[in-house]
Amino acid sequence: MNRIISILFLFLSTISLAQTWSNEVAPIFYNKCAQCHHQGGISSTPLTTYNEVSQMVYAINAYVTDDEMPPWPPNNNYQQYVHNRALSSTDKTTILDWIANGFQEGNSANTPPPPVFNDGAILGAGDLVVKMPTYTSKALAGHDDYACFSIPSGLTSNRVIKSVEIIPGNRQIVHHALIYLDPTGNEVTDSTGGDCSSPALQTTKLIAGYTPGATPMTLPSVAPLKLGIPITTGTDIYFAMHYPAGSFGEQDSTKVIFHFYPNNETGIRQVYAAAIIENWNFTLPPDVITNVSGSYPPGNNGLTNEISVLSVFPHMHLLGKDIKSFAIKPNLDTVKFIDIPHWDFHWQDFYFFKHMPYLPIGTTIKGNGNYDNTTANLENPNNPPITVYPGLNTTDEMFLIYFHYMTHQAGDENYDMEALMTAEVNNLLKDENTNGVSIYPNPSSNEFSINFEGKKGDKYSIIIYDTQGKIVSTIADKLIATNESITSTWDGNTTQGETAKKGLYFVSINLNGTFLSKRIIKN
Ligand code: HEC
Numbered sequence: 015m016n017r018i019i020s021i022l023f024l025f026l027s028t029i030s031l032a033q034t035w036s037n038e039v040a041p042i043f044y045n046k047c048a049q050c051h052h053q054g055g056i057s058s059t060p061l062t063t064y065n066e067v068s069q070m071v072y073a074i075n076a077y078v079t080d081d082e083m084p085p086w087p088p089n090n091n092y093q094q095y096v097h098n099r100a101l102s103s104t105d106k107t108t109i110l111d112w113i114a115n116g117f118q119e120g121n122s123a124n125t126p127p128p129p130v131f132n133d134g135a136i137l138g139a140g141d142l143v144v145k146m147p148t149y150t151s152k153a154l155a156g157h158d159d160y161a162c163f164s165i166p167s168g169l170t171s172n173r174v175i176k177s178v179e180i181i182p183g184n185r186q187i188v189h190h191a192l193i194y195l196d197p198t199g200n201e202v203t204d205s206t207g208g209d210c211s212s213p214a215l216q217t218t219k220l221i222a223g224y225t226p227g228a229t230p231m232t233l234p235s236v237a238p239l240k241l242g243i244p245i246t247t248g249t250d251i252y253f254a255m256h257y258p259a260g261s262f263g264e265q266d267s268t269k270v271i272f273h274f275y276p277n278n279e280t281g282i283r284q285v286y287a288a289a290i291i292e293n294w295n296f297t298l299p300p301d302v303i304t305n306v307s308g309s310y311p312p313g314n315n316g317l318t319n320e321i322s323v324l325s326v327f328p329h330m331h332l333l334g335k336d337i338k339s340f341a342i343k344p345n346l347d348t349v350k351f352i353d354i355p356h357w358d359f360h361w362q363d364f365y366f367f368k369h370m371p372y373l374p375i376g377t378t379i380k381g382n383g384n385y386d387n388t389t390a391n392l393e394n395p396n397n398p399p400i401t402v403y404p405g406l407n408t409t410d411e412m413f414l415i416y417f418h419y420m421t422h423q424a425g426d427e428n429y430d431m432e433a434l435m436t437a438e439v440n441n442l443l444k445d446e447n448t449n450g451v452s453i454y455p456n457p458s459s460n461e462f463s464i465n466f467e468g469k470k471g472d473k474y475s476i477i478i479y480d481t482q483g484k485i486v487s488t489i490a491d492k493l494i495a496t497n498e499s500i501t502s503t504w505d506g507n508t509t510q511g512e513t514a515k516k517g518l519y520f521v522s523i524n525l526n527g528t529f530l531s532k533r534i535i536k537n
Pocket of ligand 1: 049073084
C-alpha cells in the first residue's frame with residue numbers, strides 16, 4: 015500500500031512539476047520564435063499561441079533538436095554578438111521536455127500576454143527614403159530569384175548616417191536584402207535573369223542587410239560614442255534582393271530609410287564599411303571540397319593603424335560549407351571574429367560584436383573557408399557538379415568578409431554595444447491601435463495610466479514589451495480584478511528600476527485568457 019501511495023505520489027508530482035505553455039514555455043516562444051513566426055511575418059507558420067504551437071510540436075521538436083531553429087549560423091562559443099538569436103541550452107531543454115511530457119497548456123489565464131509586432135518602420139520616418147520599383151518575383155518552384163536595383167539617392171548635400179532601417183515591401187517573400195552605397199553612381203540595375211547577387215564595382219560598399227527578424231542597424235549616436243557612416247551627394251543606393259523559390263508572381267517594393275546626424279553635429283567618429291578580406295582568384299573543381307583563404311594587409315608587416323572592429327559579415331554563395339575569420343596580433347595572440355561551421359546562404363547577416371575587438375598596429379586579418387562542390391551539397395546548383403569560378407552571379411562563387419570598423423580610441427573595447435545599439439530605437443510611430451484599452455497620457459514622458467474593462471474576479475496580467483518583443487516591465491502578474499474597470503499604471507521604468515528609453519513600446523494584456531494590446535510612446 016505504502017509503495018502504491020509513493021508511486022502515485024511520484025506520478026502526481028511529475029505531472030505537477032511538468033512545464034506548461036502558460037508558465038515556462040510561452041515566454042521562450044515569445045522571445046525566440048515570434049519575431050519571425052507571427053501573422054504577417056516571414057514564416058507562414060505563426061507560433062504565438064498555444065493552439066498554433068501545439069499543432070506544430072512534431073516539426074518544432076525536430077527543428078529545435080537539430081538547432082535549425084531559430085536560424086543562427088555563428089558559433090557562440092567563438093565570439094559574442096549583439097541580437098543573438100540562439101536558444102540557451104536551458105530554453106532548448108525546456109521546449110523539448112515540454113513536448114516529451116505531452117505539451118500541456120496549463121491554465122490559460124496564467125499565460126503571459128504575447129509581444130505585439132510592428133511591421134512598419136520601427137525607427138520612424140527618417141531623413142531619406144529610397145525605394146526600389148515594384149518587382150514581380152520570377153522564382154518558380156526549385157529556383158530562387160536574385161535581382162539588383164541601383165536607385166539614385168537624390169541627396170543634395172553630404173551627410174552622415176547614424177541608422178539604417180530596411181523595410182521589406184512584402185515580408186513574406188523578401189528572404190534577404192543587402193544595401194550598398196555606390197558613390198560613383200555607375201552601378202546598373204539587373205532585374206532580368208534572376209541571378210544577380212552583387213554589385214560590380216569595388217567602390218560600392220555594403221552597409222546594411224535585412225534578414226527576417228533582424229533589427230535595424232542603429233549606430234550609437236550619443237556621447238561618449240557617436241558613430242557615423244558618411245554618404246556623399248550623387249550616391250546611388252544599390253539593393254541586392256533575394257526572393258525564395260515558389261514566390262513567382264508575388265510583388266515586392268522594398269525601401270530603405272536612412273537617419274542622418276544634424277548637419278552641425280560634432281564629435282562623430284567615422285565608421286568604414288569594407289570587404290577587408292577578399293579572394294577573386296580560386297577554382298572550385300567538381301566533386302571535391304576546396305579550401306580558400308584570404309589575408310589583409312598584403313606583406314608581412316600587418317596593419318599600420320590601430321583599429322576597433324564593430325561587425326563582421328562573411329559572404330559565400332551556394333557552395334559555401336564553412337567560414338572562419340580571425341586576426342593575429344604581433345604578439346601572436348588570436349582575435350576571434352566569426353566561426354560559421356555550417357554556412358547557410360539563406361541566413362546572412364552583419365554580426366555586431368558585443369564588445370569591439372581591438373587590433374593593434376602589426377595585426378594581420380585572416381579568413382578561411384571551405385566550398386563543397388560535390389553532390390552531397392544539397393544547395394549545389396549543378397548536378398553533375400561543374401568547375402565553378404569567382405563571379406557575381408549566385409551560381410558563381412564569392413569569398414568576401416566585410417567589416418564595419420574605425421580608428422581605435424582608448425576604452426573602445428569596454429563599450430557595451432548591445433546596450434548602446436538598443437538605446438537608439440527612438441523617434442517613433444503614431445499610435446493607432448485601439449481594442450478596448452485606453453492609455454492616458456500617450457505619448458508621455460512620465461507615467462501611463464492603463465485602463466480596460468473586465469468583470470469582477472477576472473484574472474489579468476500586463477506586460478510592457480519593446481519593439482523587439484523583449485519584456486521591459488511586468489506591471490501586473492495574475493492579479494484578480496476587484497472592479498469592472500481595471501486600472502494600472504506604468505511608471506515608465508524597467509523591471510530593474512531604470513528609466514525606460516524614449517521610444518515605442520507595446521502594452522500587452524491577458525484578461526482571463528483573452529489578449530489585448532496597444533502601443534505606447536514614451537518621449
Ligand atoms: C529569424 C527568423 C526566425 C526565427 C527567429 C525562428 N524561425 Fe522558424 N522559420 C523561419 C523561416 C523563414 C522558416 C521557413 C519558412 C516558413 O515556415 O514559412 C521557418 C520554419 C520553421 C518551422 C517549419 C515550419 C513548417 O511550416 O514546416 C518550424 C517548426 C520552426 N520554424 C520553428 C521555430 C521555432 C520553434 C523557433 C523558436 C525557437 C523559430 N522557428 C524561430 C524563420 C524563423
